[in-house]
C-alpha cells in the first residue's frame with residue numbers, strides 16, 4: 124500500500140498566555156508577544172507524525188498567513204513533518220473563516236492527492252472552530268470534529284469524538300477531514316536535529332493568489348461576509364463576597380447562595396441528593 | 406547571491422535568524438516542560454537530572470554544534486549559546502551538564518580528534534548515548550593548570566595514568582572523560598597531553614559527590630586514576646602538544662559558561678520584575694520606589710551588555726575569527742553580572758529572597774559558582790590583560 128498522504132493545517136497565533144492588557148488604554152498589548160503554532164494544530168501535527176511513524180505517511184503542513192508565519196512551518200518541519208506550504212499574499216489579508224477555508228481548499232487542490240486532512244479543533248485567537256468543517260465542505264469530504272482518539276484500520280478510521288457530556292464513536296472511510304482536540308495526545312517538542320534542515324528556505328513551497336488561480340474578488344477582506352466591527356474587553360462584573368464564621372456555618376451559607384443561583388438544580392447536578400443530605404448533616 | 410553578499414556586508418545586523426529563533430524557542434519549550442517542574446527539587450536533593458537528560462539527548466541537546474556527519478545537530482555557536490541560556494534560566498545545573506559535555510568534551514574531540522576517535526567517541530557523545538566530562542583541575546593545580554601532577558607513562562602502545570583530578574563536573578555520571586596528564590616531566594605546559602579516557606578502561610576511582618553551594622544538581626566529583634591504562638590511540642591531538650592546543654578548544658567552553666551566566670542573570674531579573682510589581686509596601690508596589698527602579702534599570706542594562714558580549718563571542722567563532730579575548734570578556738562580565746543581578750534580586754525580595762521557596766535564592770547560589778569555574782574572574786582578567794598589552 125502506498126504511504127498515506129496527510130495534510131495538516133497550521134495557523135500561527137499570538138501566544139495568548141502572554142498577551143497583556145494595557146492598564147491605561149485597556150487594549151490588548153500584542154507588541155513583543157511571541158507567535159506560536161496554534162496549540163491544537165500541534166496536536167494535529169502529532170497525529171500526522173503518529174501515522175508517519177506507525178503506518179507510513181507523507182505529511183505536509185499547510186499554513187495561510189503573513190510571510191513571518193514561515194516560522195510556524197519551520198517548527199512543524201522541526202517536529203518531523205516532511206513538507207510545508209505557505210499561502211501568503213496581501214490578497215488573503217482580512218479573510219474570515221469562510222474565505223480562509225475556501226483559500227485553503229484551493230491550496231489543497233493544488234497540492235493534489237491526499238487521504239487525510241487534519242486540523243486543530245479551533246484557534247486560540249478566534250475560538251470559532253469553523254475553518255476545519257468549512258474546509259471539509261469546500262472539498263466535499265466527510266468531516267469528524269473534536270477527535271480525541273483515532274484508530275486506524277486499512278482505509279477506515281474509527282474516531283472517538285469528545286462531546287460535552289458524552290463520547291461518540293464514528294467510523295469513516297478515507298479520504299476525510301478530522302479536527303482534533305487537545306486531549307488526543309501530547310505533542311512532541313521540535314528536535315534540534317531537524318532545525319538546520321527545517322530552516323532551509325527550499326523546504327517551504329510558497330503559494331500566492333496567482334498560483335491558486337483565484338480572482339482577488341473571491342479572496343481576503345472583500346470576499347468575507349463576516350466583518351469585525353469592534354474588538355473590546357468584556358466588562359468584568361465579577362465581585363467577591365467573603366463568608367465569615369465557623370466552617371459549617373460558611374458551608375451552609377455557601378449552599379444557600381448556590382441554591383439561590385440555581386447552581387445546584389437537578390438538571391445541572393446529578394448529585395443533588397448527596398448535596399441535600401450533606402446540607403442536612405451540617 | 407552576489408547582491409545578498411553586498412547587502413550583508415554593508416549592514417551591521419543584530420537580528421537573530423529563523424534558525425536561531427527556532428533553536429531558542431525549542432530550548433525554552435523543553436526547559437519549561439522538562440526542567441522547570443523539577444529544578445528546585447533537584448537542587449535541594451542534589452539529584453542528577455538523568456531522566457530529563459535522556460529526553461534532552463533524544464532532541465539533540467548533546468551534540469548541538471557537532472556536524473550531522475558525527476551524530477550532531479550542526480547548529481552554529483549562536484544557536485548554542487541561545488540554547489544554554491534558555492536551559493540556565495530554568496536550571497543552571499542542567500545547563501552546565503550540557504555545556505561541559507558539548508563544549509569541553511565533544512567539541513575538542515571534533516576539533517582535534519582523528520577520524521577513528523570521532524567515530525568511536527564523538528558519535529555516541531553527540532547522540533547522547535554517552536556522557537562526557539573534562540578533567541583538568543587537581544588539588545594542587547587550579548588556576549595554574551600547567552603545574553598539574555597527574556602522570557601518563559608510556560608502556561608500549563599504552564599509557565598508564567596515575568593522579569587525582571578534583572571538582573570534575575559529570576564526574577560520576579560521565580562515560581568519557583578528557584583527561585589532561587603530564588607526559589614529560591622536564592617541561593611545564595608543553596609536557597602535557599590530552600587523553601580520551603573511557604571509564605570502562607578501569608583504574609578510575611570515583612570519589613563522593615561534593616555537597617556544593619550552588620549548581621547542586623550537577624555531580625562534581627574527585628576522580629582518582631590508579632594505573633588507568635589508556636591506548637596510545639586515545640591521545641587527543643599531538644603528544645605533548647601542550648596544554649595550549651587543548652586550552653584553545655576550551656575557549657568555546659567559556660562562551661557556554663558565559664551563556665549560562667546570562668540565563669541566571671535573566672532569571673533573577675525577571676523574578677525581580679514580577680515580585681516588585683506585585684509586592685506592596687507603604688500602600689504601593691515596591692517597584693514604584695526609585696531605589697528599586699534603579700536596581701531594575703542597572704540589571705536590565707548589564708544584562709543587555711552581557712548579552713552583546715556573549716552573542717558577539719559566538720558570532721566571531723562562527724566566522725572563524727579569533728575570539729579568545731572576547732570569550733574571556735563574556736565569561737567575566739556575564740558571570741559577574743549574574744552575581745550582581747542575583748544579589749539585587751534577593752535584596753528586592755527582602756526576607757522572602759532568603760527562602761528556598763523563592764527562585765532567586767537558587768540564582769544567588771548558582772551565580773557565585775559561575776564566577777569560579779572554567780577560569781575564575783581573576784584568571785579571565787589575566788587573559789584579557791595579556792591580550793590588550795601584548
Ligand SMILES: Cc1cc2nc3c(=O)[nH]c(=O)nc-3n(C[C@H](O)[C@H](O)[C@H](O)COP(=O)(O)OP(=O)(O)OC[C@H]3O[C@@H](n4cnc5c(N)ncnc54)[C@H](O)[C@@H]3O)c2cc1C
Pocket residue numbers: 505539540541542546547548549571572573574575617620625774777778779780781782783784787
Ligand atoms: C562546581 C565546580 C565545577 C567544576 N568543574 C570542573 C571540571 O569539570 N573540570 C575541571 O577540570 N575543573 C572543574 N572545576 C574546577 C575549577 O575550574 C577550579 O576550581 C578553578 O579553576 C579555580 O581553581 P582552584 O579552585 O584551585 O582555585 P585557586 O586556583 O587556588 O584560586 C584561589 C583564588 O586565587 C586566585 N588566583 C589564582 N591564581 C591567580 C593569579 N595568577 N592572579 C590572581 N588571582 C589568582 C583565584 O582567582 C581564586 O580567587 C570546577 C569547580 C567547581 C566549583
